[in-house]
Amino acid sequence: MSSNVPAWARQYRARLAATDSLIIVVAVMVAFASRFWWGESAASLAAIAADYWMVTLTIIGAWIISLSAYHSRDSRVVGIGLDEYRRVVNASVVTFGLLAIIFLMFKVDIARGFFVLALPLGITGLALNRLLWRKWLARQRQEGLYLHRAIVVGDEADVDYVVKQIDKRGVSLYHVIGAAITGSTEGSITVNRHQLPIVSSLSNVAEAASYLGVDAVIVAGNPGNGSTYIRDLGWDLEGSTTELVVASQLTNVAGPRIHFRPVEGLPLMHVELPQFGGGRHLLKRAADVIASSLALILLMPLMLVIAWLVHRDSRGPILFRQERIGRGGQPFPMLKFRSMVATAEDDLAGLLDKNEGAGALFKMKNDPRVTRVGEFLRKYSLDELPQLWNILVGDMSLVGPRPPLEREVATYENHVHRRLYIKPGLTGMWQVNGRSNLDWDESVRLDLYYVENWSLAGDLVIMWRTLKVIRGAVGAY
Incomplete structure (x- = not known):
């Protein structure tokens, strides 16, 4: 072989x-x-x-x-x-x-x-x-090099979803060159405003993969006869250089929580339930205390300079305190360097019709309430440094869901309340995947994914990616 x-x-x-x-x-x-x-x-x-x-x-x-x-x-x-x-x-x-x-x-x-x-x-x-x-x-x-060429197989909606997820990040593992759609044998489908050609019927995927020289066939959803189709496709691909990949429909479940345990020839997929307490959370808390303590000590000179700049730039307090909702729905005073004029809260009512934020979150490019120093601080997330104190005292974590306002929580659907199962974070999936550029549904999906699948190693990766995002000022306003 x-x-x-x-x-x-x-x-x-x-x-x-x-x-x-x-x-x-x-x-x-x-x-x-x-x-x-x-x-x-x-x-x-x-x-x-x-x-x-x-x-x-x-x-x-x-x-x-x-x-x-x-x-x-x-x-x-x-x-x-x-x-x-x-x-x-x-x-x-x-x-x-x-x-x-x-x-x-x-x-x-x-x-x-x-x-x-x-x-x-x-x-x-x-x-x-x-x-x-x-x-x-x-x-x-x-540059389009060193990618696995792939065909995606399934119903049109499933293919559309999988291709969008593959293309979402700037760097992917696969380059999708075609699709095999249930009930279609020719033409194309539109994904991300690009035309993806239909290269085969479901029954001839293996032949198309061989002809096109693809490295992988990705099965999306449950095409054809479900497990029988996947089994038969695997047999058809035997002896070729093409890999068979099945896209999981458990979109918010990470790989480490999925275990396959065959019982009497029946392949059972076990999905571990998320845990919201215990030893792993104690380790996360210990890491938060150590890291926030060191960061406060090392960054104190920078924070004093920022405080002086905020004081000189406009009248008002240096720190902005705003009530946010933490773990278990408990409110806490979140600290930030003031980046807006002192009357910002009172001025909000006149700007609600210009809201560009996601869902219940108010965001506005070129917000007139933002000060000159505040614009710079927001661009590089320096206004959030005082939240290291929130982390040290236990209101927040280094990595977690975005800390919501009470008025946002009041609009949550039932499943969105799962965001509150763990402490909100100084950074998180939302920050490294677009920040204010995210729409509401995507922001919720990323936060829920993190809540159920977080790990200490994953937190380190998110913090590393946060530094890269801040340097490029992606989605900062």
Whole structure:
């Protein structure tokens, strides 16, 4: 059976393997030098090196093999999501754990400082290496290169939804070149104001995939005869280079919450229910306290400068306090640097007919109430720095849903109240996906997705993406 890995993916994987191996060698050698180099004579250093050369080679070889065994360079995970980094970390930690046990069993004398230092150095280097390669890959994909060519199969509405989700972000994994629509064999459909050609009937998808040389067939929804259709399509694609992908209809359920457990030949999909308390939330709170404390200390000089600028720019208090609704519907005073004139709340009534915000949220480009300094602060989200205090005292979290006003909550549909199941955040999915440019439904969807699927690793990614969004001032007004 031929490999179903595209040529570009094999080339990219080879580059990753080369740079991963180089970083592992460097990390182990730096750890060796840091542990033994200083204060040793040339003769004693040579003796140590002779004793450690087999240990060093064992660590390097096992680490390189482990990265491959964990499929950390699989074309389905590189360049997108957290799974790539998770596999790198897991492979590294397991390698060192197993080596430590083996060295102990065989009574291999090894300096713990050398052994322990190599692990964080290597993980840091490998993560940075993947990040740099990911940035390069993202630039290539923006040019239409290094993408999986795909056909989307299903009813027109399902195909439309899946293609829009694929195209939503600037950098995607797939380039959709055509569709197979239920009940249609020719023509095209309009998705995002672009014409997507219908390349096949449902019964001839495998032939079309072979003819067009696509890398993936994405099944959207429940076309044809449902599971029977997917099974038959899988059989038709056997032996080809095309991958079969099924788009989950559980649109707000992240992958880690989904587990497949076959029972007597019946493939059961278990969906873990979201948890809104327990150990993970305690860890999130601990991270909030530590990070907000450090940020307040480090950013205090900047905050004092901003306070002085706000005071000089217009009359009124330096801080703006506004009641927002937090976890469980509890109100709290959210702090911001004042970015509007002191009479902004009183002036709001005369501007409601010019509302450009999402749903119940009032937003307006070129709002006349915004001061000169306030415009700059809003552009780079500097007006929100005082919310670090809200995080420290427990009203907010670093990452979470957007903190709503009471009048917004009063308009919520029943399901939207799930936004209040966890603490609101200084940043969140809403900020890294468009901020004020989002419509109401999309803002709600992103917040609900976060509430049910958050993780500490995901929070780190959101905070990293927030810095990039703020630098580009996307959707800030």
